[in-house]
Amino acid sequence: MKDFIMMTAALFIFWGSTAQTIENGSHSTTGYINSDGTIENSSHSTAGYITSDGTIENSSHSTIGYISSDGEIENDSHSTVGYVRDDGTVENSSHSTIGYIQTDGTVEDDSHSTIGYAPGIKKEWAAVCFFFFHFN
Numbered sequence: 001m002k003d004f005i006m007m008t009a010a011l012f013i014f015w016g017s018t019a020q021t022i023e024n025g026s027h028s029t030t031g032y033i034n035s036d037g038t039i040e041n042s043s044h045s046t047a048g049y050i051t052s053d054g055t056i057e058n059s060s061h062s063t064i065g066y067i068s069s070d071g072e073i074e075n076d077s078h079s080t081v082g083y084v085r086d087d088g089t090v091e092n093s094s095h096s097t098i099g100y101i102q103t104d105g106t107v108e109d110d111s112h113s114t115i116g117y118a119p120g121i122k123k124e125w126a127a128v129c130f131f132f133f134h135f136n
Contacts, residue, residue, distance in 0.1 A: 019032035019033060019034045019035075019040065020032065020033050020034075020035075020118065020119065020120040020121045021117075021118075021119075022116065022117070022118050022121070022126075022129060023116055023117040023118075024115070024116050025113075025114050025115050025116055025117075027117065028042075029042050030042055030116070031047065031129070032044065033050075033118075033121050033125055033129070037049050037050035037051055037052070037125075039129065045059075046059045047059055048064070049061065050067065050125055050128065054066055054067035054068060054069070056128060062076075063076050064076050065081070065128070065132065066078065067084075067124050067125075067128065071083050071084040071085060071086070071124060073124070073127065073128060073132050079093075080093045081093055081132050082098070082127070082131065082132055083095070084101070084123055084124045084127045088100050088101040088102060088103065088123050090127045090131050096110075097110050098110050098131055099115070099127070099130065099131055100112065101118070101123040101126050101127055104119060105117055105118045105119030105120060105121060105126070107126060107130050115130065116130055118130070
């Protein structure tokens with residue numbers, strides 16, 4: 001029983017530390033987001049980070065933005081660049097809809113055309129990657 005519990009714990013740690021794939025609309029891999037918030041390009045080079053407090057950093061750890069708990073996305077000067085609503089709607093700073101993050105990870109533009117896929121990735125993180133800071 002003890003071995004079973006240890007094996008189960010190890011699997012959860014492994015699954016929690018794996019990267020989630022970011023794909024374009026043609027299902028080509030454009031990058032990865034690790035569970036710790038590290039964002040990598042398709043060659044696995046680090047492109048940036050999203051820290052546990054919502055700070056968005058470039059590959060040199062310079063702050064380039066912020067994600068607030070209410071879904072507001074800000075640049076490094078704390079100016080609002082957009083919003084991610086609870087339903088996955090992504091808006092620019094003027095509250096115009098610029099896209100959608102569906103519950104299955106499908107990323108759509110404002111016309112509901114699929115522009116990418118980010119399954120298993122927090123909707124705020126996917127929105128940051130696709131719409132605001134273009135890590136993809």
